[in-house]
Amino acid sequence: MVSIGCVIKDPGSTRNNKTGSWRTFKPILDKDKCVDCDNCILFCPEGCVDKEHDIDYDYCKGCGICKVECPVKAIEMIRE
Amino acid sequence: MRKDIMTANRAVAEAVKLAKPQVVPVYPITPQTTISEYLAQFVADGDLDAEYIRVESEHSAMSATLGASQAGVRAFTATSSQGLLYMHEVVYAAAGMRAPIVMADANRAISSPLNIWNDQQDSIVERDAGWIQIYVESAQEAFDSIIMGYKIAENENVLLPLMVCLDGFILTHTVEPVEIPEESEVDEFLPPYAPDHAFLDPATPMSLGTLADPAYYTEARFDMNKALMDSASVIEEVGAEFGEKFGRKYGLIETYKCEDADIILVAMGSLCGTLRAMVDQFRENGDKVGMLRVRSYRPFPYEEINEVIGDAKLAVLDKNVLFGIGGSLYADIKAKCDTNEIYSFVLGLGGRDITPEYIEEVLEITKNPQDKEVYWIGLKGDA
Amino acid sequence: MIFYVETKTLYILEFIMIIHDRMEEMSMIEIRFHGRGGQGAVTAAEILAKAAFKDGKYSQAFPSFGVERRGAPVAAFTRIDEEPINVRYQIYNPDYVVVLDDGLLNVVDVFSGIKEKSEVIINTTGEIEGATHTVYDIDATGIALENLGVNIVNTIILGYFAKKTGAVSIESILEVIKETFPGRLGEKNVIAAQKAYDMA
Numbered sequence: 001m002v003s004i005g006c007v008i009k010d011p012g013s014t015r016n017n018k019t020g021s022w023r024t025f026k027p028i029l030d031k032d033k034c035v036d037c038d039n040c041i042l043f044c045p046e047g048c049v050d051k052e053h054d055i056d057y058d059y060c061k062g063c064g065i066c067k068v069e070c071p072v073k074a075i076e077m078i079r080e
Numbered sequence: 081m082r083k084d085i086m087t088a089n090r091a092v093a094e095a096v097k098l099a100k101p102q103v104v105p106v107y108p109i110t111p112q113t114t115i116s117e118y119l120a121q122f123v124a125d126g127d128l129d130a131e132y133i134r135v136e137s138e139h140s141a142m143s144a145t146l147g148a149s150q151a152g153v154r155a156f157t158a159t160s161s162q163g164l165l166y167m168h169e170v171v172y173a174a175a176g177m178r179a180p181i182v183m184a185d186a187n188r189a190i191s192s193p194l195n196i197w198n199d200q201q202d203s204i205v206e207r208d209a210g211w212i213q214i215y216v217e218s219a220q221e222a223f224d225s226i227i228m229g230y231k232i233a234e235n236e237n238v239l240l241p242l243m244v245c246l247d248g249f250i251l252t253h254t255v256e257p258v259e260i261p262e263e264s265e266v267d268e269f270l271p272p273y274a275p276d277h278a279f280l281d282p283a284t285p286m287s288l289g290t291l292a293d294p295a296y297y298t299e300a301r302f303d304m305n306k307a308l309m310d311s312a313s314v315i316e317e318v319g320a321e322f323g324e325k326f327g328r329k330y331g332l333i334e335t336y337k338c339e340d341a342d343i344i345l346v347a348m349g350s351l352c353g354t355l356r357a358m359v360d361q362f363r364e365n366g367d368k369v370g371m372l373r374v375r376s377y378r379p380f381p382y383e384e385i386n387e388v389i390g391d392a393k394l395a396v397l398d399k400n401v402l403f404g405i406g407g408s409l410y411a412d413i414k415a416k417c418d419t420n421e422i423y424s425f426v427l428g429l430g431g432r433d434i435t436p437e438y439i440e441e442v443l444e445i446t447k448n449p450q451d452k453e454v455y456w457i458g459l460k461g462d463a
Numbered sequence: 464m465i466f467y468v469e470t471k472t473l474y475i476l477e478f479i480m481i482i483h484d485r486m487e488e489m490s491m492i493e494i495r496f497h498g499r500g501g502q503g504a505v506t507a508a509e510i511l512a513k514a515a516f517k518d519g520k521y522s523q524a525f526p527s528f529g530v531e532r533r534g535a536p537v538a539a540f541t542r543i544d545e546e547p548i549n550v551r552y553q554i555y556n557p558d559y560v561v562v563l564d565d566g567l568l569n570v571v572d573v574f575s576g577i578k579e580k581s582e583v584i585i586n587t588t589g590e591i592e593g594a595t596h597t598v599y600d601i602d603a604t605g606i607a608l609e610n611l612g613v614n615i616v617n618t619i620i621l622g623y624f625a626k627k628t629g630a631v632s633i634e635s636i637l638e639v640i641k642e643t644f645p646g647r648l649g650e651k652n653v654i655a656a657q658k659a660y661d662m663a
Contacts, residue, residue, distance in 0.1 A: 002299045004277040005178035008287040085516040249528035255509050256523045353549035435552050
């Protein structure tokens with residue numbers, strides 16, 4: 001009834017699950033304050049922050065770790 | 081075809097050589113050790129073109145075997161007793177990931193107390209893992225069951241791992257005649273493994289060993305159950321085809337003089353050879369006794385057993401114990417078959433030699449039972 | 464009438480089967496080897512089984528499964544038969560007992576379970592006292608020291624066994640010895656075994 005051995009032959013299907021819908025607070029980065037330390041990239045558990053520090057809101061769950069880790073307080077959590 | 085005289089461990093290694101697995105991760109343990117030694121020698125000599133992985137434990141042995149199988153190649157491993165228990169976790173994973181591994185288990189007792197001798201408790205521990213379990217009676221059958229094992233396990237309606245259980249020492253260290261077929265004959269019978277349910281190839285990526293949440297898990301287990309039950313007919317088909325090609329036919333069970341029997345002795349493995357001789361002796365004395373050997377313990381052939389037993393009294397001889405229950409074969413027959421009178425005999429634990437006297441005692445009790453079903457045979461002292 | 468013939472045929476068949484079964488029982492030969500760990504009792508049992516197999520018979524050999532240590536008393540078993548061998552238990556009533564070391568006589572009851580017609584072969588230079596059975600003594604150690612330079616007597620006693628019992632051919636014994644010990648070692652063992660055969 002499921003595939004043999006629960007093998008997934010269409011890998012990457014986790015992307016179908018847009019976890020951005022779980023968010024109640026949204027991180028907003030003020031790029032003028034940003035010092036390119038990349039802490040937000042490293043600490044984001046969902047890998048939602050790219051090299052340009054653009055946040056992928058399709059998958060950002062709004063956990064706020066980026067805000068906590070930002071040394072210059074360039075990220076603000078705003079209610080959805 | 082050549083005929084030679086060898087131990088069952090040697091026969092297993094010879095069969096593996098002809099089945100041509102590409103990865104062989106084995107960790108040695110008594111009484112399986114010589115299997116690992118022969119295979120290492122075959123690989124070192126270039127007689128077996130496989131990667132022999134010298135793993136550091138049985139948990140790693142089964143993990144590496146599973147990994148190889150999931151990568152899409154034929155894989156073999158072998159173990160015994162504590163080794164099998166140590167790989168327990170991955171034994172279950174191999175079945176769930178539907179990896180058609182073939183493993184030889186040299187049946188040995190479990191600690192504690194420490195004991196290196198034969199009984200079947202170790203593989204009984206793994207009976208619910210989702211593996212096919214074949215209990216063999218001779219070195220020849222050990223050889224044949226490895227060859228057939230891959231063909232059964234790799235069948236698209238099965239895709240489950242298969243364990244060939246051979247009694248430690250009694251088979252693994254006894255030399256006896258074995259027929260080894262030609263490589264070309266085995267190649268014809270057993271084509272190379274070419275899976276499409278699970279393999280690793282960058283060109284066709286897939287995820288293996290996935291998470292199944294409550295929405296999927298029940299179905300995954302249901303499918304395994306179905307595959308194990310479906311494997312029964314595959315075991316018979318492959319056993320019949322093997323018989324046509326090599327002259328030795330195999331099924332789920334084997335019977336000896338059961339047709340008119342008042343009492344049927346039921347057992348698994350090498351003990352059945354002794355039982356066959358005892359049946360002849362009992363019949364000379366006028367007792368209508370037969371013998372039923374359960375070859376495939378999983379899938380459990382209850383329909384086939386039902387067809388044989390009729391109204392006969394059953395004496396089930398187990399080299400294992402389910403504490404508080406009796407022997408495991410007894411428990412399964414009692415649960416799934418239409419039995420009239422059935423008795424459980426626990427014997428031969430930890431290598432206690434099963435002599436004709438023990439079998440005579442079993443017959444005597446079955447003819448004149450006390451007010452209980454479960455008996456331990458050969459207990460010393462006041463136990 | 465037809466029924467009568469069939470029944471009669473069946474009776475005759477059954478009778479033949481019973482005779483056959485009896486003969487089968489008669490024809491099985493059981494041999495028990497006693498030795499010490501390292502003396503080659505297990506190898507002796509296997510060589511004998513292989514030689515009998517070469518003679519066209521069915522055979523089976525196995526050790527007294529255990530933790531075998533050098534010097535500790537060990538036993539090994541061989542069965543030889545014209546028919547396939549089914550039984551899987553140890554040998555308690557041997558037709559022949561082979562003792563590789565007479566020092567074991569004080570430690571192990573090598574005569575345990577032997578039958579009236581059983582024969583016992585003992586590697587010794589002394590006399591075996593109080594034996595109620597046929598006992599053959601051979602100074603296998605002497606032959607071993609002379610021909611092999613070490614006290615390993617298993618091949619020698621097999622040469623002697625072949626002559627005394629006729630249960631196996633010396634040709635097969637020598638062939639298996641050569642296969643088991645390739646090269647110079649095998650040749651020396653063949654000479655020693657042949658010597659024991661000729662002495663018997």
